[in-house]
Amino acid sequence: xxxxxxxxxxxxxxxxxxxxxxxxxxxxxxxxxxxxxxxxxxxxxxxxxxxxxxxxxxxxxxxxxxxxxxxxxxxxxxxxxxxxxxxxxxxxxxxxxxxxxxxxxxxxxxxxxxxxxxxxxxxxxxxxxxxxxxxxxxxxxxxxxxxxxxxxxxxxxxxxxxxxxxxxxxxxxxxxxxxxxxxxxxxxxxxxxxxxxxxxxxxxxxxxxxxxxxxxxxxxxxxxxxxxxxxxxxxxxxxxxxxxxxxxxxxxxxxxxxxxxxxxxxxxxxxxxxxxxxxxxxxxxxxxxxxx
Numbered sequence: 001x002x003x004x005x006x007x008x009x010x011x012x013x014x015x016x017x018x019x020x021x022x023x024x025x026x027x028x029x030x031x032x033x034x035x036x037x038x039x040x041x042x043x044x045x046x047x048x049x050x051x052x053x054x055x056x057x058x059x060x061x062x063x064x065x066x067x068x069x070x071x072x073x074x075x076x077x078x079x080x081x082x083x084x085x086x087x088x089x090x091x092x093x094x095x096x097x098x099x100x101x102x103x104x105x106x107x108x109x110x111x112x113x114x115x116x117x118x119x120x121x122x123x124x125x126x127x128x129x130x131x132x133x134x135x136x137x138x139x140x141x142x143x144x145x146x147x148x149x150x151x152x153x154x155x156x157x158x159x160x161x162x163x164x165x166x167x168x169x170x171x172x173x174x175x176x177x178x179x180x181x182x183x184x185x186x187x188x189x190x191x192x193x194x195x196x197x198x199x200x201x202x203x204x205x206x207x208x209x210x211x212x213x214x215x216x217x218x219x220x221x222x223x224x225x226x227x228x229x230x231x232x233x234x235x236x237x238x239x240x241x242x243x244x245x246x247x248x249x250x251x252x253x254x255x256x257x258x259x260x261x262x263x264x265x266x267x268x269x270x271x272x273x274x275x276x277x278x279x280x281x282x283x284x285x286x287x288x289x290x291x292x
Contacts (some may be wrong), residue, residue, distance in 0.1 A: 001134035005057040005122045008140030009064040016043025017091045032235040060272040062109040063117040083196045105279040108270040119256035125153045126257040149180040154282045162255030185218045188250035
């Protein structure tokens with residue numbers, strides 16, 4: 001059996017960047033004599049090596065987002081991710097350096113026009129599961145991805161002061177009392193400020209999860225809206241007023257699991273066959289010391 005590790009590329013790179021750039025000006029960030037920034041790269045590359053050593057994957061993919069204004073969700077909702085600030089130039093530069101380094105050293109990576117990294121991971125993990133190829137681990141701190149959990153797919157989440165935690169489908173069911181698929185419905189009611197997904201105004205954590213636990217889905221909530229349990233009385237009008245946005249949000253938060261462009265993708269393309277000598281040379285060029 002194989003083992004697939006999927007990396008949420010920008011999630012890891014961004015966390016590394018902001019953790020090491022906090023309180024610093026750009027000229028205080030580590031960089032090469034040629035002016036290439038390396039503060040986020042060091043964190044990212046060290047984590048990739050650690051994951052390879054710990055999980056010994058047979059297959060491996062770093063997934064990348066496309067530019068925000070190019071994602072298909074923008075066609076559904078123009079304001080999608082519209083409140084986010086532009087990424088810092090040193091972070092963008094390190095993304096470009098990472099892409100070139102991975103290409104040179106045989107680390108598989110992927111982006112698909114019109115789709116986000118979440119959709120790529122959703123499609124690859126779903127196909128991997130359906131083809132019965134073994135375990136799959138998604139490395140990301142983005143809890144939107146919890147909807148992808150199944151008996152074969154787990155998420156590796158970095159917890160401050162504790163290290164990485166492998167979060168399984170059973171962990172999810174125990175914590176939330178619903179299935180991972182129903183996480184989509186919870187998120188649709190809640191919305192997401194970071195992605196500027198509206199959700200239902202006034203319906204927060206105290207109501208969204210219990211509503212889905214009781215009615216099963218957004219559709220189930222609205223099918224029962226006239227006979228809603230009395231404990232949800234204070235939310236009935238908010239839900240009625242927000243029905244259109246709830247259904248829009250449901251589309252926005254649903255991770256794609258069947259990107260057409262990946263229908264014919266062969267997992268042979270993401271077998272892990274790193275050129276370690278070239279990798280070490282690239283690290284030396286960047287002035288990075290990574291524990292191998």
